Amino acid sequence: MSLPEKTKQWVVERFDGPSGLEFKEADIPPLGNHDVLIKGVVPVSDGSGVVISIGSDVTSFQPGDKVATVMSPWESGPLKQSNIDRLLGNALHGVLQEYAVVPEQHLISIPQNLSFIEGSTLPVAGLAAWNAINGIQGRPLLPGQWVLTQGTGGVSTFVILFAKAMGANVIATTSSTEKAERLREIGADHVINYKEVPEWGDRAKALTPGGEGVDVVIEIGGGATLKQSLSAVKLDGLISVVGLRGGVSPAEQPVLLDIFFRFCTIRIAIVGPQVQFKEMNRFIDSKGIKPVIDDRIFKLEEAKDAFEYLESMGHVGKVCIKVVNGD
Secondary structure, eight states, X not given: OOOOSEEEEEEEOXXXXXXXXXXXXXXXXXXXXXXXXXXXXXXXXXXEEEEEEEOXXXXXXXXXXXXXXXXXXXXXXXXXXXXXXXXXXXXBXXXXXXXXXXXXXXXXXXXXXXXXXXXXXXXXXXXHHHHHHHOSXXXXXXXXXXXXXXSSSXXXXXXXXXXXXXXXXXXXXXXXXXXXXXXXXXXXXXXXXXXXXXXXXXXXXXXXXXXXXXXXXXXXXXXXXXXXXXXXXXXXXXXXXXXXXXOOOGGGSOOHHHHHTTTOEEEEOOOOOHHHHHHXXXXXXXXXOOOOEEEEEEEGGGHHHHHHXXXXXXXXXXXXEEOSXXX
8 A cells, every 4th residue: 555645643732731732734754664654543642553564673563463552662670760751642752643653662462352442442541450450569359359449431441341350349439320330331349429428438348348448449539539548448458549530639638647557558550561561461352351432432633522521521431532434
């Protein structure tokens, strides 16, 4: 096929939210020896697409391969600053465009059972959820253990899918009856409406055998929700902090004594390394897991609307943007 020379893309002109995005047409840069040209299907730092051309030294992919992006070149071992300095969508141009030239090390094959749009959900939400559950070496999630997650976003829905496939019990929190029903359909064993039960941490703890508390909390909100997570977690349990959706008001933050007397481990769970990505993909393939995609899928030209929809927190699962027609 003849290669394109131009690509439509979104550019961050101002760092003030969706209003700072501008839609432009730009030249596609030439491929370096280790670069891959992909035609994007679902964009941003987490995306997927089909390889249409490769550099002369690329060995992992061929034209026609279905790939997902890898947010960081971090392959394994301890996280280093150099891994953070080369993030797609930050130091490197992201994939919110029709065609993207991406270094080979920033791509991975999609599990065979997933479509492009499903594969696009893996690099950030999927891998962050996997790392939050299994990121501590020697401390895997075990069958029969209890997991607590918050909300209906991409990370939370992945946590439910992964935890249930591992044989764990899942408690989820949300703000509406409609969302509660969706969480149960995804696999949550118990759902607590945090608007109706402000002290939901105690409620979650009471649901566990003997009221001991949950083994793993996936903390999405930050702020006041972390206090509730501390109420829910068992002694020597784990709280994996993935997000700060609830804000960072100092008045809402737990103090050191709140944390100390829970005798638990609190860690920041980031998007994991590529070795975890491959491990997660094998698990998805073996269990036939299908990511949860929100019913509303946006076009490339509607990227601002997609970000605003995400901020409204009305979604269930991943909010996706489809660049071209196809699966």
